[in-house]
Amino acid sequence: MIEKQIIDHVKVNRIQPGNTEKIPGQFYATLMVADQECDFFVDGVQVETVQNAVLFIHKNFHWQLKRRGKHPCSGFVLYLSEQILNEPMLSKLQINDVRILHSDQIHHAQLSPIIEGRILSIIEMIDELLTTGLDHREAAILSLINTFFVYCDGKCNIKRELGQRNSKASLVYRFKKLINTHIMELHDVKEYCERLHVSPSYLNESVQEVLGINAKNLILEQLIIRIRKNLKFSEKSVKEISFDLGFSSPEYFSSFCKTHLGQSPSSYRRS
Secondary structure (H helix, E strand, O other): OOOOOHHHOEEEEEOOOOEEEOOOOOOEEEEEEOOOOEEEEEOOEEEEEEOOEEEEEOOOOOEEEEEEOOEOOOEEEEEEOHHHHOOHHHHOOHHHHHHHHOOOOOEEEEOOHHHHHHHHHHHHHHHHHHOOOOOOHHHHHHHHHHHHHHHHHHHOOOEOOOOHHHHHHHHHHHHHHHHHHHOOOOOOHHHHHHHHOOOHHHHHHHHHHHHOOOHHHHHHHHHHHHHHHHHHHOOOOHHHHHHHOOOOOHHHHHHHHHHHOOOOHHHHHHO
């Protein structure tokens, strides 16, 4: 059994009528969204519209749930620490394996009204036990969490993909993460496509559909941000910056800056 009090490892929050987002800390989140449509975002990108659904979310994702139209969002978020998920009662669950080992995906289960009511009852019991001082509440809460996941796994038809539209949003999310990590070495769309195992045409189609720009412009956008930051706040020479940012020569870097910043690197630094 976990050594810290269970309230440090398990939290239940109601979904807010307007917007709800991930709380601070390294928690895996299970969102139970009730009967009103809500828009689900990851890293600022809309992944899908959810209704009568459970979402299983890795701790590395920054997510938001936003109301859609006039109707408020409703439901619960069940937050669990990794220590809880490693408890012997839970560690063998297939649903645990799905969530932890696939941090590049959001997993989804659609709910029927009957199943939704039963799952809500389980979460409400967990929430109630967290606020009491009853003997053996830790064991009771773990048992309810186990029941919740077994029920989801057996009754909710958990999917590993969210469909074509959401597949594209997931691809764009992974593309943005790769750019953030490799922008100083990779400037070409094809280089990212090789790492993402997709064709340039499909990546462009996905980025255009999700963000309204093409893949090359997304790379340029991030590269220009790095250039501005380095020229304004770094003590390095223009030559050092050009090589640090992956340009083949200072001359090419200067030409790039004149095209995209409207002036040479030295002029931009002085402005």
